[in-house]
Amino acid sequence: VSSASPTSDAEVHALAEAADEACSALESLGRQGRAALLRDIADRIDAARDQLVEIGHRETAIPVERLRGEAIRTSYQARFFADVLEEGSYLEATIDHAGTTPMGPGPDLRKLLVPIGPVAVFGASNFPLAFSVLGGDTVSALAAGCPVVIKAHHSHPELSRASYELLRVAVDAAQLPEATVGLVHGTSAGARLVAERAIAAVGFTGSLGGGEALMRSIRDRPDPIPFYGELSSINPVIITPGAARARADEIAAGLVASVTTSAGQLCTKPGVVIVPRGEAGDDLLTRVIELTANEPARILLNERITHGYLDFVARAKSSAVPDLVMEGLPGEGVAATIFEIDAESVTPDLIEETFGPTTLVIRADPDQLAGVIDALPGSLTATVQGEPDEAELVRTLFDTLRPKAGRLLYGGFPTGVLVAWAQNHGGPWPATNTQYTSVGADSIRTGLAAAFGTPRC
Amino acid sequence: VSSASPTSDAEVHALAEAADEACSALESLGRQGRAALLRDIADRIDAARDQLVEIGHRETAIPVERLRGEAIRTSYQARFFADVLEEGSYLEATIDHAGTTPMGPGPDLRKLLVPIGPVAVFGASNFPLAFSVLGGDTVSALAAGCPVVIKAHHSHPELSRASYELLRVAVDAAQLPEATVGLVHGTSAGARLVAERAIAAVGFTGSLGGGEALMRSIRDRPDPIPFYGELSSINPVIITPGAARARADEIAAGLVASVTTSAGQLCTKPGVVIVPRGEAGDDLLTRVIELTANEPARILLNERITHGYLDFVARAKSSAVPDLVMEGLPGEGVAATIFEIDAESVTPDLIEETFGPTTLVIRADPDQLAGVIDALPGSLTATVQGEPDEAELVRTLFDTLRPKAGRLLYGGFPTGVLVAWAQNHGGPWPATNTQYTSVGADSIRTGLAAAFGTPRC
Numbered sequence: 001v002s003s004a005s006p007t008s009d010a011e012v013h014a015l016a017e018a019a020d021e022a023c024s025a026l027e028s029l030g031r032q033g034r035a036a037l038l039r040d041i042a043d044r045i046d047a048a049r050d051q052l053v054e055i056g057h058r059e060t061a062i063p064v065e066r067l068r069g070e071a072i073r074t075s076y077q078a079r080f081f082a083d084v085l086e087e088g089s090y091l092e093a094t095i096d097h098a099g100t101t102p103m104g105p106g107p108d109l110r111k112l113l114v115p116i117g118p119v120a121v122f123g124a125s126n127f128p129l130a131f132s133v134l135g136g137d138t139v140s141a142l143a144a145g146c147p148v149v150i151k152a153h154h155s156h157p158e159l160s161r162a163s164y165e166l167l168r169v170a171v172d173a174a175q176l177p178e179a180t181v182g183l184v185h186g187t188s189a190g191a192r193l194v195a196e197r198a199i200a201a202v203g204f205t206g207s208l209g210g211g212e213a214l215m216r217s218i219r220d221r222p223d224p225i226p227f228y229g230e231l232s233s234i235n236p237v238i239i240t241p242g243a244a245r246a247r248a249d250e251i252a253a254g255l256v257a258s259v260t261t262s263a264g265q266l267c268t269k270p271g272v273v274i275v276p277r278g279e280a281g282d283d284l285l286t287r288v289i290e291l292t293a294n295e296p297a298r299i300l301l302n303e304r305i306t307h308g309y310l311d312f313v314a315r316a317k318s319s320a321v322p323d324l325v326m327e328g329l330p331g332e333g334v335a336a337t338i339f340e341i342d343a344e345s346v347t348p349d350l351i352e353e354t355f356g357p358t359t360l361v362i363r364a365d366p367d368q369l370a371g372v373i374d375a376l377p378g379s380l381t382a383t384v385q386g387e388p389d390e391a392e393l394v395r396t397l398f399d400t401l402r403p404k405a406g407r408l409l410y411g412g413f414p415t416g417v418l419v420a421w422a423q424n425h426g427g428p429w430p431a432t433n434t435q436y437t438s439v440g441a442d443s444i445r446t447g448l449a450a451a452f453g454t455p456r457c
Numbered sequence: 458v459s460s461a462s463p464t465s466d467a468e469v470h471a472l473a474e475a476a477d478e479a480c481s482a483l484e485s486l487g488r489q490g491r492a493a494l495l496r497d498i499a500d501r502i503d504a505a506r507d508q509l510v511e512i513g514h515r516e517t518a519i520p521v522e523r524l525r526g527e528a529i530r531t532s533y534q535a536r537f538f539a540d541v542l543e544e545g546s547y548l549e550a551t552i553d554h555a556g557t558t559p560m561g562p563g564p565d566l567r568k569l570l571v572p573i574g575p576v577a578v579f580g581a582s583n584f585p586l587a588f589s590v591l592g593g594d595t596v597s598a599l600a601a602g603c604p605v606v607i608k609a610h611h612s613h614p615e616l617s618r619a620s621y622e623l624l625r626v627a628v629d630a631a632q633l634p635e636a637t638v639g640l641v642h643g644t645s646a647g648a649r650l651v652a653e654r655a656i657a658a659v660g661f662t663g664s665l666g667g668g669e670a671l672m673r674s675i676r677d678r679p680d681p682i683p684f685y686g687e688l689s690s691i692n693p694v695i696i697t698p699g700a701a702r703a704r705a706d707e708i709a710a711g712l713v714a715s716v717t718t719s720a721g722q723l724c725t726k727p728g729v730v731i732v733p734r735g736e737a738g739d740d741l742l743t744r745v746i747e748l749t750a751n752e753p754a755r756i757l758l759n760e761r762i763t764h765g766y767l768d769f770v771a772r773a774k775s776s777a778v779p780d781l782v783m784e785g786l787p788g789e790g791v792a793a794t795i796f797e798i799d800a801e802s803v804t805p806d807l808i809e810e811t812f813g814p815t816t817l818v819i820r821a822d823p824d825q826l827a828g829v830i831d832a833l834p835g836s837l838t839a840t841v842q843g844e845p846d847e848a849e850l851v852r853t854l855f856d857t858l859r860p861k862a863g864r865l866l867y868g869g870f871p872t873g874v875l876v877a878w879a880q881n882h883g884g885p886w887p888a889t890n891t892q893y894t895s896v897g898a899d900s901i902r903t904g905l906a907a908a909f910g911t912p913r914c
Contacts (some may be wrong), residue, residue, distance in 0.1 A: 024856075069832060073560060076559050076560055092899075094878050094879040094881045095878075095879055095896075096875070096877040096880070098879050101875065101877070102529075102533050103529070103533055103875060103876065106875050106877060107869060107875070109877055109878075109879040109880060110879055111873065111878075111879040111880070111881050111897075111899075113892070114859065116891060117860060117861075155757040200860075201891075222834075223834070223835060223885065223886040223887075224886055224889075225494075225886070226890070226891055250781055310587075342682070342727065377679075377680070378680060385809035385861070399481075400474070402571065403573075403574060403657070404853075412564060416564050418556070418558065418560060418564070418566065420553040420563060420566055421551050421553050421566075421568075422551040422552055422553045422567055423566060423567040424551070424568050428680065428682055429682070431682075432571060434658075434683055434898070435570070435892075435902060440568075441551075442549075454481075
């Protein structure tokens with residue numbers, strides 16, 4: 001793996017100050033001009049796809065096919081935010097005309113969301129294109145009218161540089177200041193970045209520990225700024241007795257695919273699967289085990305994630321609970337694992353996000369579901385696999401799950417997040433803002449603030 | 458002043474848990490049902506106006522006339538949120554229909570803001586009706602579908618109880634659980650309240666110190682919850698040379714009224730006034746001084762605020778800067794004061810919110826304006842008094858002020874905040890959320906969260 005020399009404090013400061021000075025040029029481009037910039041970035045991503053995929057594959061070991069799909073998503077989301085700009089409702093433009101009100105004469109009041117200022121964007125390891133330098137946080141902030149300073153993820157420094165170069169050329173072609181986009185390397189540069197006076201908001205998708213460290217830096221500012229973080233997610237999947245009876249094959253195949261896709265390193269990977277006790281649940285689990293037995297080993301994104309996964313598996317194997325019920329094929333990388341535990345034995349410390357191809361099957365009777373769900377932390381998603389004749393049970397489950405997750409799925413699996421107008425990729429803690437999403441049209445809000453009123457000039 | 462015995466930890470816990478259990482009944486009322494509840498509360502406020510005003514006047518020394526106006530605003534805002542419910546766009550309902558997308562087949566995605574759960578509301582001292590038990594945070598949370606547990610302000614415990622009783626009767630009439638509204642007393646009960654598992658969000662308008670203490674309690678939760686706080690505001694008013702020349706009488710009268718109304722205890726009181734150096738500015742200041750000389754003494758809301766004001770005046774008088782240029786009439790309560798300082802002598806510690814009838818006049822040349830504005834902390838409002846032939850200067854001032862304030866006024870004065878669709882009563886730190894307002898339609902967002910998608914059942 002290549003590496004990058006860390007950016008010095010002085011360089012971080014200079015980039016943040018220069019980004020601040022670049023604000024007015026980017027805002028002055030207007031919505032049409034910024035839409036054109038985003039479409040140009042998208043065209044450049046498409047044109048550079050093979051090169052980006054080649055570097056990304058070399059640095060991250062993510063399969064070429066998956067990276068090609070991610071590259072298509074990355075240019076798609078840049079074009080999507082161009083559409084969001086042209087549609088315009090993100091501005092939340094609201095007018096109260098001057099006139100008489102029950103409270104006396106009212107002035108002309110106008111409200112509009114405006115760019116907040118330079119946004120610090122933290123690249124994630126698991127989507128080196130779609131959630132990194134060229135990712136959603138970058139293009140949504142540029143759409144909002146905010147320069148960005150991006151902290152490169154150490155797992156893919158060369159791809160980060162190539163991505164940044166692409167942005168720099170696009171910014172230059174739009175005759176914007178070079179500092180409209182900036183790139184820094186290194187953990188300490190990231191901490192310094194969020195403390196910079198000129199930085200007005202932070203977008204972060206990553207680990208709970210990393211996010212909490214940044215939040216502490218932000219608290220120490222004289223003016224704590226908004227932090228939009230998505231810090232981990234369990235993504236429970238609940239399989240009803242009816243679904244286990246009716247669709248064991250389909251559910252087992254979908255589940256194993258969802259747990260192992262991208263080597264289990266997606267924010268929305270099912271980390272907990274609640275399977276009914278009894279024969280139907282046993283049969284379902286048997287099929288999950290059969291499929292897992294043939295899963296090939298997979299190379300994880302970096303050493304930290306690999307060690308974390310292997311530690312987790314070793315600890316789980318040596319504990320009284322849960323039981324390892326199947327381990328996939330050995331080979332280069334790590335083997336997939338499936339663990340099982342009874343609802344009675346679940347404790348909060350057993351339920352934590354683990355990157356890698358593993359999931360915890362909790363066996364529960366219907367009357368234990370509410371208790372198990374209550375013990376789960378907040379998640380980005382929660383999924384119910386149920387049958388039409390279980391409407392009452394499904395409704396009760398969704399009522400219980402709603403405060404626990406930002407996106408509820410009836411059927412399907414939570415991996416595979418569409419970039420769309422109604423997408424919600426956020427939720428309760430450990431996401432930091434209950435009205436925020438990092439995927440979908442509303443993610444433009446990271447870069448927006450300070451609605452203002454009464455401009456009569 | 459009457460007092461209330463502090464609510465015990467056990468009682469706070471019981472109220473929070475009971476509020477949680479009351480969620481589904483309030484949500485099940487639906488938007489029409491909650492609109493009816495809010496209109497019923499408004500009718501009850503109107504019917505009880507004389508009684509509420511009498512208690513409030515006795516406890517807070519706020520003049521009866523001002524309290525009557527506040528009572529009218531309080532019922533108006535309850536009815537306003539009934540309108541917000543019926544209008545419905547606050548739900549941010551968004552649909553992506555299932556179909557083919559450039560990223561492959563897309564599922565049916567639906568997004569909707571939903572009630573977040575019980576909201577802790579902190580009553581403020583300076584609006585014992587409109588920002589207290591019956592205030593905007595309470596009715597907007599009920600509108601959103603969230604039970605409330607209210608921390609009474611110690612300055613008006615009897616009014617808080619009478620207000621709570623009114624809410625309790627309305628909730629009972631709507632056949633809702635009694636715990637749909639709860640009331641607690643005491644600082645430690647407030648800290649305990651925001652730590653309660655069942656509390657899902659906090660609305661707070663008050664001091665920076667009080668707000669930061671609550672934020673620390675929230676951080677210690679296993680699941681930090683959203684805190685919507687407005688913690689202090691300087692509200693700079695900038696008078697251009699042209700405005701000083703053209704409208705000295707009008708501006709002086711408006712300014713003194715805005716500084717002294719409600720004894721200078723409004724969140725939007727102008728705490729800093731930037732007046733041009735030179736003859737026109739001198740003339741304007743002379744008129745401000747003449748008017749202030751005849752301002753009567755005023756009784757402040759409570760002992761803490763009175764001590765704070767007297768300490769501030771004593772410290773300012775004994776310091777080298779600023780200069781006390783006029784003190785109003787002595788009498789029961791405190792005298793109004795006007796201080797003056799040159800732009801060169803301004804330091805950040807001289808610019809802090811002081812409740813009470815005082816303001817700091819900063820004398821500045823045009824080329825000093827940017828530097829003075831840069832030294833100001835964030836505010837709820839910023840006002841420019843300019844003339845039509847100064848369009849270029851006014852535009853530059855607004856560009857400089859925009860990152861500093863949530864509401865920009867051209868002409869007028871910042872006190873007097875209309876409850877309306879486009880109102881913005883928020884801003885950058887020391888407001889805690891740049892997309893939040895505590896007055897106006899969007900304040901319903903305190904009670905909203907967890908948009909959700911893909912419900913195919």
